[in-house]
Amino acid sequence: MKFGVVIFPGSNCDHDTYYVLKDIMKQETTFLWHKEHDLKNVDCVILPGGFSYGDYLRSGAIAKFSPLMLEVVEFANKGGLVLGICNGFQVLLELGLLPGAMLRNKNLKFLCQHVHIKVENNKTLFTRKGKKGQVLKIPIAHYEGNYIAPPDTIQELKANGQIIFRYCDAEGHLNEEANVNGSLESIAGLVNTSGNIMGMMPHPERASEMILGSEDGKIIFDSIINKLV
Amino acid sequence: MIDKKILDEHNLTVEEYKRIVQLIGREPNITELGIFSLMWSEHCSYKSSKMHLKKLPVRGKNVIQGPGENAGIIDIGDGMAIVFKIESHNHPSFIEPYQGAATGAGGILRDIFTMGARPIALLDSLRFGPLSKPRNKTVMEGVISGIAGYGNSIGVPTVGGDVYFNGCYSLNPLVNVFCLGIAEKDKIFYAKAEGAGNLVLYVGSKTGRDGIHGATMASAEFGEDLEQKRPNVQVGDPFKEKLLLEACLEIMARDLVVGIQDMGAAGLTCSTTEMAAKSGSGMEIDLDLVPQREEGMTPYEIMLSESQERMLIVAKKNKVREVQEIFSKWDLDAVIIGHVSDGDRLKVKAGGETVVDIPVDAVVNLCPVYERESVIPSYMESATRLDPLPLMENYDQTFVKLLSSPTLADKEWVYRQYDHMVQVNTALLPGGDASILRLKNKKKALAVALDGNSLYSYLNPRTGGKIAVAEACRNLACVGARPVGVTNCLNFGNPEKPEIMWQFKEVIEGIAEACKTFDIPVTGGNVSFYNDTEGISIFPTPVLGVVGIIEDMNKALTPGFQEEESSVILLGENKDELGASEYIKHVFNMEKGRPPQIDLNKERQIHEFCLEAIALELIESAHDVSEGGLAVCLAECSFFSRQKIGFSLNLHDDIPPDALLFGETQSRIVVTAKDGNSKKLLELAEKRKVKATEMGKTGGDRMIISHLDKKIIDVSINEAHKAWKESIPEVFRMR
Numbered sequence: 001m002k003f004g005v006v007i008f009p010g011s012n013c014d015h016d017t018y019y020v021l022k023d024i025m026k027q028e029t030t031f032l033w034h035k036e037h038d039l040k041n042v043d044c045v046i047l048p049g050g051f052s053y054g055d056y057l058r059s060g061a062i063a064k065f066s067p068l069m070l071e072v073v074e075f076a077n078k079g080g081l082v083l084g085i086c087n088g089f090q091v092l093l094e095l096g097l098l099p100g101a102m103l104r105n106k107n108l109k110f111l112c113q114h115v116h117i118k119v120e121n122n123k124t125l126f127t128r129k130g131k132k133g134q135v136l137k138i139p140i141a142h143y144e145g146n147y148i149a150p151p152d153t154i155q156e157l158k159a160n161g162q163i164i165f166r167y168c169d170a171e172g173h174l175n176e177e178a179n180v181n182g183s184l185e186s187i188a189g190l191v192n193t194s195g196n197i198m199g200m201m202p203h204p205e206r207a208s209e210m211i212l213g214s215e216d217g218k219i220i221f222d223s224i225i226n227k228l229v
Numbered sequence: 230m231i232d233k234k235i236l237d238e239h240n241l242t243v244e245e246y247k248r249i250v251q252l253i254g255r256e257p258n259i260t261e262l263g264i265f266s267l268m269w270s271e272h273c274s275y276k277s278s279k280m281h282l283k284k285l286p287v288r289g290k291n292v293i294q295g296p297g298e299n300a301g302i303i304d305i306g307d308g309m310a311i312v313f314k315i316e317s318h319n320h321p322s323f324i325e326p327y328q329g330a331a332t333g334a335g336g337i338l339r340d341i342f343t344m345g346a347r348p349i350a351l352l353d354s355l356r357f358g359p360l361s362k363p364r365n366k367t368v369m370e371g372v373i374s375g376i377a378g379y380g381n382s383i384g385v386p387t388v389g390g391d392v393y394f395n396g397c398y399s400l401n402p403l404v405n406v407f408c409l410g411i412a413e414k415d416k417i418f419y420a421k422a423e424g425a426g427n428l429v430l431y432v433g434s435k436t437g438r439d440g441i442h443g444a445t446m447a448s449a450e451f452g453e454d455l456e457q458k459r460p461n462v463q464v465g466d467p468f469k470e471k472l473l474l475e476a477c478l479e480i481m482a483r484d485l486v487v488g489i490q491d492m493g494a495a496g497l498t499c500s501t502t503e504m505a506a507k508s509g510s511g512m513e514i515d516l517d518l519v520p521q522r523e524e525g526m527t528p529y530e531i532m533l534s535e536s537q538e539r540m541l542i543v544a545k546k547n548k549v550r551e552v553q554e555i556f557s558k559w560d561l562d563a564v565i566i567g568h569v570s571d572g573d574r575l576k577v578k579a580g581g582e583t584v585v586d587i588p589v590d591a592v593v594n595l596c597p598v599y600e601r602e603s604v605i606p607s608y609m610e611s612a613t614r615l616d617p618l619p620l621m622e623n624y625d626q627t628f629v630k631l632l633s634s635p636t637l638a639d640k641e642w643v644y645r646q647y648d649h650m651v652q653v654n655t656a657l658l659p660g661g662d663a664s665i666l667r668l669k670n671k672k673k674a675l676a677v678a679l680d681g682n683s684l685y686s687y688l689n690p691r692t693g694g695k696i697a698v699a700e701a702c703r704n705l706a707c708v709g710a711r712p713v714g715v716t717n718c719l720n721f722g723n724p725e726k727p728e729i730m731w732q733f734k735e736v737i738e739g740i741a742e743a744c745k746t747f748d749i750p751v752t753g754g755n756v757s758f759y760n761d762t763e764g765i766s767i768f769p770t771p772v773l774g775v776v777g778i779i780e781d782m783n784k785a786l787t788p789g790f791q792e793e794e795s796s797v798i799l800l801g802e803n804k805d806e807l808g809a810s811e812y813i814k815h816v817f818n819m820e821k822g823r824p825p826q827i828d829l830n831k832e833r834q835i836h837e838f839c840l841e842a843i844a845l846e847l848i849e850s851a852h853d854v855s856e857g858g859l860a861v862c863l864a865e866c867s868f869f870s871r872q873k874i875g876f877s878l879n880l881h882d883d884i885p886p887d888a889l890l891f892g893e894t895q896s897r898i899v900v901t902a903k904d905g906n907s908k909k910l911l912e913l914a915e916k917r918k919v920k921a922t923e924m925g926k927t928g929g930d931r932m933i934i935s936h937l938d939k940k941i942i943d944v945s946i947n948e949a950h951k952a953w954k955e956s957i958p959e960v961f962r963m964r
Binding site: 009015050055056110111139141203206211 | 374472560644645647655656667669
């Protein structure tokens with residue numbers, strides 16, 4: 001399986017994601033430069049975390065105009081696998097590939113910490129190696145991760161099983177304290193209706209080695225890799 | 230005409246001006262005077278500190294670069310080198326906390342990647358006034374947001390540091406930022422301008438009027454005119470710096486660059502003169518070619534601007550095109566503004582006329598050096614005297630109260646605002662003794678610790694200097710790292726005051742002695758004088774940053790208790806030393822007494838022993854005893870343990886209980902060992918002539934300490950943990 005990690009100016013988890021896919025997951029991995037129009041025949045595009053274009057406007061708002069996004073949208077619309085992590089999730093929202101938007105965290109501070117998220121739907125290409133209800137320990141690091149969407153959108157997300165991850169406590173209970181950034185419905189990750197595009201705020205690439213405190217993030221990469229098996 | 234008023238505005242003395250006239254053979258024009266004033270400022274010239282800094286040991290077999298460059302460099306084997314330095318951004322952070330701190334991070338990051346290294350970690354040593362004052366809260370909040378805003382965006386993790394609170398910082402907070410980078414040993418770059426005819430390129434942000442006189446500002450005391458100085462603070466753009474970082478590392482990976490220097494303090498002035506002076510060359514530049522953000526800037530303003538995110542590159546003549554292509558890929562300008570010349574002069578043109586023509590050597594190397602007068606401060610005699618304190622029946626409440634002292638309390642509220650995990654190397658999260666950074670696909674790892682207790686230095690500067698080094702090294706020993714290099718940030722008041730100069734000289738003596746004993750070279754650092762506002766000087770605050778190597782990452786330890794029923798063993802000795810402790814400061818509101826003594830040879834023995842025990846895998850956790858004493862150290866061991874494991878100990882030392890619990894006697898480490906290993910450990914200690922005492926066992930959900938079989942502390946972990954955890958967030962809770 002071949003992965004492509006997009007580099008926007010200001011991406012800063014591009015090297016991390018590349019390293020984990022290549023050295024830990026042992027997958028063929030390549031960088032994709034935002035100014036080009038070439039997806040290099042990858043099977044999965046990853047929009048990594050960071051501060052694309054400094055995020056001086058809304059997070060991800062400028063990155064959506066990068067030349068490569070034309071190809072990414074086309075690829076996604078044809079059913080290609082796209083994973084947006086953190087800033088990448090914000091870019092997917094800006095592109096309209098996923099519904100909703102992000103507000104600043106409820107405490108109005110940047111938050112970097114390990115959180116627990118619960119697998120709400122394991123019947124997706126991104127979570128098939130997890131169990132429904134499984135609690136994963138994966139870190140977050142963001143200022144704008146407070147998910148919001150209109151009530152009817154939330155209804156649809158629920159009805160279609162598009163909510164993939166929710167912030168929870170270590171035992172898997174949802175509560176206000178565990179919902180660190182204040183997201184509606186404690187949403188930490190979403191897929192589109194066709195199930196080929198996922199966005200998530202937590203960083204699975206930061207939870208793929210025990211030396212960093214957790215390997216739970218590998219479940220997501222393993223799920224993607226095993227798509228073709 | 231240059232008159233006394235103009236000289237005062239430039240912080241130059243009449244004698245210094247005469248020297249300038251003599252060196253250049255005529256009266257300087259205003260732009261030239263501006264250049265001299267910046268380069269001869271305390272901040273750039275080290276004129277008051279230079280002769281004392283010579284006492285620090287700078288040599289070592291692994292030193293690739295010592296003091297005098299943008300950062301120090303140490304060979305760590307396998308073709309790799311570490312590049313690191315600490316710098317202060319105190320004055321700007323008080324005037325404008327967010328931007329002051331942000332550009333502090335930006336500046337030190339540039340120092341590191343200028344040398345060809347990718348920055349992999351930031352740490353901060355912060356000092357604020359008490360949080361009971363709203364202004365101090367505002368400053369702290371701004372500083373932390375500023376560091377976060379810059380570091381998080383550029384993608385360099387802020388992995389640790391320390392925060393202390395003391396009244397002396399109310400009008401003069403300290404922001405010292407440390408950065409560590411990694412480079413290939415044979416791909417290191419210096420600030421050279423060799424080869425007449427090679428081209429000088431200006432890259433990065435455009436030049437504006439921001440930050441004019443920043444270095445001069447950092448070289449004088451503050452009065453009540455703070456608000457007026459706000460325009461002197463630069464504004465940071467981390468996104469621009471991220472592009473600059475990637476573009477610079479990309480041109481360095483190819484063979485395109487002769488030399489490179491960042492434009493930090495003193496901007497274009499410093500980079501042009503230093504690069505030329507270091508290579509014995511001259512340089513000619515044309516200011517009309519310098520990209521400018523504002524219209525109508527004078528040569529004086531352009532030369533003195535401290536606009537951020539700019540670099541000066543000397544490129545091989547035939548490689549300029551390639552350099553420009555790479556910068557263009559990253560949407561950055563790389564503009565030719567001049568060339569390296571024969572001779573030794575900096576010639577600057579503007580509007581077709583020569584506006585500067587001065588010898589670079591005079592600017593960079595011939596600033597007068599001062600041996601300033603020094604005298605023992607008058608406060609010393611009374612401040613070091615400490616009357617006996619009342620003893621208590623039990624210390625439960627006092628202990629919990631002490632844990633909530635902001636200096637000792639949990640700092641998660643601070644570090645969770647920093648992205649401390651980006652780059653996926655952070656093997657030990659902030660809060661422990663030292664930060665651990667793994668090296669990908671390597672067995673070895675790096676560890677870093679910052680330390681500096683200013684109350685010790687206030688009450689005995691020489692001892693304070695020694696302890697700052699000793700404690701940082703002890704922190705490293707606790708995680709299993711051997712120190713390889715030191716950088717220091719020396720924060721003091723006005724050096725023209727003899728009492729301050731005495732503090733400075735003494736601290737340097739202490740640091741030098743400790744570094745020699747531990748056999749670690751000082752590879753650079755920064756001196757920040759004039760930390761006085763409205764006539765009040767800060768306590769002398771040396772901050773030591775020590776980098777160490779862990780040979781086998783799998784053996785690295787953390788401070789938290791690992792298991793129940795393990796033996797809790799003290800390495801070192803408890804003594805009756807309560808002076809200068811956080812206990813008497815927080816509980817009795819006194820900053821008095823003699824700081825703990827330190828025997829550097831004994832200290833080193835403890836480090837060596839701890840490292841040996843870790844290598845032999847005899848111990849499962851290690852935590853050093855520092856501020857708050859033994860009781861606070863033990864509490865932290867419980868708090869850092871995954872399951873919040875308690876302990877029950879019985880101590881038999883013949884000293885008063887308050888000193889036993891809270892005295893800050895040096896050269897102590899608390900370790901734990903499983904049953905079979907504790908005996909081996911004690912035997913080894915005897916062999917190595919290190920004092921080791923089994924104090925009791927881990928286990929349960931209470932923290933129990935008895936003295937001569939009588940309980941003097943018995944507290945539930947939950948209660949103590951809450952006091953420790955909630956103290957700082959409570960202050961900042963939104964209402």
